[in-house]
Each structure stands twice: as C-alpha cells, then as structure tokens.
Amino acid sequence: MSDNTDTIRSASKETGARRVTLSEFEAKKPSRFMDPCAIETKASYKCLDDNNYDKDMCTDYFLAYRESKQLTMRMF
16 A cells, blocks of 8 residues: 555544454445445545545545555455
C-alpha cells in the first residue's frame, strides 16, 4: 500500500478502523454486506467533499482504494 496509508485511514474518521479478515468474510451471513475497503472508501468520499469534488486533489486516496480492491480480489 502507499506511504499515505495512515493519513488515509485517519481521514476516514473511522473509529476502530481495521480490515475485514478472511475468516470474518467467510463466516458472514449471506445477506450481510462487508466492504473490506470501507476505510479507503470513506476517506475517498471525505477527500472529495473537502475539496469541492476536485478529483485531482484526491489521487492518493483513489490509488489507495484501487490497491485495497486489488488486494481484496486476490484474497477472496
């Protein structure tokens, strides 16, 4: 993940922010949605809100989200 991981996680303002583990994901009920990239998602949206939806200002956040999704797709 990029060097900005801690900044991105803190920007999500997620208390107790952590990744969903593989065992948690496999044990979830069929109707329950779990986003393993929730931290990066929230941080990306917050960046867009803070920068008046100027996507160029949030490139690091988008890259972190992309890396998280790629990692997730390899795991699951």
